Amino acid sequence: MDNVITQTQTPKSLRSDLALTDLIRMLAEFARERNWQSPQPQKPSISSGITFFSLEYCFYLYVGEVGELSEIFQWRGEVPTGLSDWSADEKEHLEEKLSDVLLYLVRLADVCNVNLGEAALEKLRKNASKYPVDATKRVMVVR
Numbered sequence: 001m002d003n004v005i006t007q008t009q010t011p012k013s014l015r016s017d018l019a020l021t022d023l024i025r026m027l028a029e030f031a032r033e034r035n036w037q038s039p040q041p042q043k044p045s046i047s048s049g050i051t052f053f054s055l056e057y058c059f060y061l062y063v064g065e066v067g068e069l070s071e072i073f074q075w076r077g078e079v080p081t082g083l084s085d086w087s088a089d090e091k092e093h094l095e096e097k098l099s100d101v102l103l104y105l106v107r108l109a110d111v112c113n114v115n116l117g118e119a120a121l122e123k124l125r126k127n128a129s130k131y132p133v134d135a136t137k138r139v140m141v142v143r
């Protein structure tokens, strides 16, 4: 039952040190098991409470979760690094929203046939070349 995504059945190694490729596979499986993977020819529709998946709808889901993440920080003012003054419930809510954003981003990339791992590495390379480390000042050089 490797493909069933539950806390108890997911191997500990996956939970603690998850590879992007594992996440992509697990999300695709999650969608496949629910028949949410096929792009729909028409507008997204709701049937028996199930939202069908399409590239467009996936994008809206992603943006929606980014909005929910933004609400967490809205009006809070300065937030201490490590969130030392946040309650356990607040931290748990943040963990969930960060995860939703990550999961939808990974799924969106997969639906777009973009290899997110390779793309991110390539972008890191470009960033390093655009902002080279100044060895004497140890600051980023912004062009």
Ligand SMILES: Nc1ccn([C@H]2C[C@H](O)[C@@H](COP(=O)(O)OP(=O)(O)OP(=O)(O)O)O2)c(=O)n1
Pocket (backbone or CB within 6 Å): 030, 036, 051, 052, 053, 099, 100, 103, 104, 107
């Ligand atoms: N077609 C879908 C629908 C949901 N999910 C997964 C990814 C997200 O992690 C989570 C989002 O589920 P909800 O839309 O129920 O959102 P929340 O879990 O944030 O619930 P709520 O907004 O009520 O807090 O479920 C998914 O992969 N594919």
